[in-house]
Structure formats: C-alpha cells, structure tokens
Amino acid sequence: MSHRILKIKRRYIAVKCRPEYALDMDKVYESIEEMFRRLFGEVFLVDSRLRRIRVKRLDESIIIVSCSHIYLGKVLAAITLVNSVDGEAAALDVITVSGTLRALKRKIRLRVS
Amino acid sequence: MRRFADFWIKITQYDEALPFVERLCKLGYTAACVETEMQGVEWQALTQKASEVNLALVRKKVVEAKRRMDVLEACRKKPPKSILTVRPLSREAFMTACRDERVDTVYVDVHNVEIDRHVIQVLKNFLEITLDDFLRYMMDKEMFKRLVTTLQVIKKKRIRCIISSGASNPLMLRSPRQLASIPEIIETQTENSLDMVSKNPFTILTGGGYLD
Numbered sequence: 001m002s003h004r005i006l007k008i009k010r011r012y013i014a015v016k017c018r019p020e021y022a023l024d025m026d027k028v029y030e031s032i033e034e035m036f037r038r039l040f041g042e043v044f045l046v047d048s049r050l051r052r053i054r055v056k057r058l059d060e061s062i063i064i065v066s067c068s069h070i071y072l073g074k075v076l077a078a079i080t081l082v083n084s085v086d087g088e089a090a091a092l093d094v095i096t097v098s099g100t101l102r103a104l105k106r107k108i109r110l111r112v113s
Numbered sequence: 114m115r116r117f118a119d120f121w122i123k124i125t126q127y128d129e130a131l132p133f134v135e136r137l138c139k140l141g142y143t144a145a146c147v148e149t150e151m152q153g154v155e156w157q158a159l160t161q162k163a164s165e166v167n168l169a170l171v172r173k174k175v176v177e178a179k180r181r182m183d184v185l186e187a188c189r190k191k192p193p194k195s196i197l198t199v200r201p202l203s204r205e206a207f208m209t210a211c212r213d214e215r216v217d218t219v220y221v222d223v224h225n226v227e228i229d230r231h232v233i234q235v236l237k238n239f240l241e242i243t244l245d246d247f248l249r250y251m252m253d254k255e256m257f258k259r260l261v262t263t264l265q266v267i268k269k270k271r272i273r274c275i276i277s278s279g280a281s282n283p284l285m286l287r288s289p290r291q292l293a294s295i296p297e298i299i300e301t302q303t304e305n306s307l308d309m310v311s312k313n314p315f316t317i318l319t320g321g322g323y324l325d
Contacts, residue, residue, distance in 0.1 A: 018284060038251075039298060073297030073306075080291040083248050083284075091284045093140075094291055 008049060009069040012104040014095040015079055020061040027086040028063050036078040050075060053101065059112065062095065064104065072097065115307065117289035118144040118314035120218070120277035121173060121198070121243060127155045131162065132283045138166040140288045144318055146173035146196050146277075171196055171323045175220065178206035188215040194323060198241060201226050211236045217317050218275055222246070223259040228266045239313060240272055243279030244292060264299050275317075276309040 015032075017023045029052045037045050048071035053064040067075045079092050095111050098104035119142050124130045130151075137145050147170055151159065156172070163170045173196040176187040184199055184206050191197045200220045201207035207226040210219045212235040220241045221228065228240075242263065250256035267274045276295055280286050289310045296306040318324045 073294055073303060076291060076294035077298050080244070080287050080294055081247055081251065083251075089284060091287070094288060 009099070010049070010066050011069045011072045011075075011097055011099060012053065012064055012066045012101050013072075013075065013079070013097050014104055014108050015063050015065060016059075016093045016095050017061050017063070017085070018091045018093060023061070023085055023088070023090060025060075025063050028090075028092070029065065031082050031085045032065060032075075032079055032092070035082050036075065039078055039081070040074060044071070044074070047071070048075060055101070055105070058108070062108065064101075069099075115289075115311045116143045116315060117141055117311050118146070118318060119280075119286070119289075119292075119310075120146045120196075120241065120275050120314045121148065121175075121279050122146070122277075122286070123148045123279070123281040125150060127151060127159060130159050133280075133286070134159070134163045134166065134168060134170075136283045136286050138163075138168050140286060142289065143167060144169040144171065144314070144324065146171045146314075148173045148175050169318075169324055171318060173198060175200055177202055178210060179203055181205050181209040184209040184213060184216070188213055191215060196317070196321075196323060204232075208232060208235060211238055214238065217321065221263055223250070223256060223263055227259065228263060228272075233266075233270055233272070236272065239275050239317060240267065241275045241277060242267075242295075243277050244287060244295065245279030245281075245285065247295060248285070261299060264296055264301075268296065268299060268301050268305075273313055274309055275313050276306075277314075 017028055048067045050067045053066050055064055082092050084090055096107040098107055122145055124147050160170045175198045177200045178184045179202045196217045198218045198220050199210035199216050201210050202225045210216050211232055214237055216238050218239045218241040250260055276292050278286050292310050293306040
C-alpha cells in the first residue's frame, strides 16, 4: 500500500552477463543486491526499490533490474563492481537503461540485432 | 557527441590483444592506452587491426617511483608517442610526479600514497584511478575506505582525474558509462563523472599529440 502512496519514477536496466554459459540469473541478481548492500547499506537498498523484473522471451544471459531513478548511478556502480557470481569469475555489462519496460525491450532488440 | 577512452589496459602478447580490441570496440570506446612489452611489427599489426574498427591505440609506460630521482629519470627517458604514468611508492615521488608536467598521469595507489593539502597545492597533472583497484580492495575494508576518501577529495577539491579499467583480461573491461558510475558512489554529478572517461583522457591524448 505504501508503495502506491510513494509513487516513484523507475529506471529499468538491462544487464548482460559474461561469460554467458552456466550463470544462474537468480544468483546474478543476488550478487547485485549484495554488492549494493555492501556499498550503501540496508536503508539505501530499501529506498532504491531495487528489484528484478522477470520478462518472458528474453535472452537467457540478460537480466532486467529496476530501481528508483534517484539511485540509478549507485545501482550502476554496484553492477560494475560485481566481479564474481556464485564463486565464478564474471562481469556484468549494462546493455541499456530506460524509463519504461516497453522502451527497454525495444532497445534490447535493437542492440542485439 | 562524447568520445570515450580507456586509459589503461594491460596486454602482454599479441594473441591476447584481439579479444581486448573486439571488446573495447563493442563497448563504445574510440581510444585506449595499452601498457605492453610488444615491439615493432606486432605493435604495428595491432594498431592496424584496431584502426579497422575505429579504435586508436596509444602505448603507455607505467613507471614505479620510490624517490624523486626515479620520477625525473623516467621523464628524461620518456619514449616519444607514449603516455607516461607514474606510480609513486612514496610521498616524495608522489609530490614530484604531481608537479612535473612531463608526466601525463599520476596513478594513485592508495596502498602507498594519500592526497593531502601539500599535494593539492603542487598538483599540475591528472590523477588516475582504476576499476581494478576497486575490485582488488573490495574485501579490504581499510583500503576501500582510503579509495572512497580519495574520491571524496577529488570531488571536493575539483581535481582533474581519469578513471580507467586497468584491465589485464577482457572480463575486467566495462562500458564507459559503467566506469563513470564509480565516482557516483559518493554523489558525483553524472556529467562530471563522464568527463573522467571522455573529456579528461582526450585532453591528454589530443593535447600531447598522441593521437594522429
């Protein structure tokens, strides 16, 4: 209910994982969240409204996360500083950022094609 | 439109270089500085290969300096068309590297040096921080604290700074926007942080005549 009252502008971030094989997307999201928590703490994590968006028919190596537009820079920093997922060396590349999910999907299609 | 440069990548052999070039191009860079031992034909072949994908490669020499004399000697022996970065291991070397204009950038290794008011007074060169440092010191609380403090000083004193990847394998490369997000840890304006991967490196590359 409080989420409806405190309406925020969101940003949707498409993140591609490298290497593409054998990476569990749940673990990838966990590592982003963990990095954000380590850098900025629990309060900012809640305030950033960081969450994973599940989208059908999307490349398996791409994960979409959303956050408050105020925290975009901080979320990008957390994504940048992830260098391992579940003990395996990995890197997360931000493909594109958008204000709506629809535009994000369109941008991903353009980038991938 | 902004152009982006990765100011420090480490490549030892020609075979290793091609994935780097491919990746840098894909991430949207138009220039990169390479610390390498490659000589003559191999280096020419690599720059040729990179120019085919609109990527300019510039050689970079990184010199560790313990004393003032080490910095001065490195400046005297500076190869032409090569970026000179000094990695000071003492405060004395740090001060000298900061004020000698033959040095292009001064790499701030927080393990050895800290920026204080005396350094700021004599500072004429660009400082350089790498993503590699952040990844390396992520687990070391004390070092990470020093890194963030350095960023705060850079922001507060408006010091000209460059952020590079310091990558020794392609997995460590990040897009320019991602590199620029690192100063945003401490609420730096996006425009200012983007300058650290575009305007500032190109000031050196074009001003020093390193780009043809």
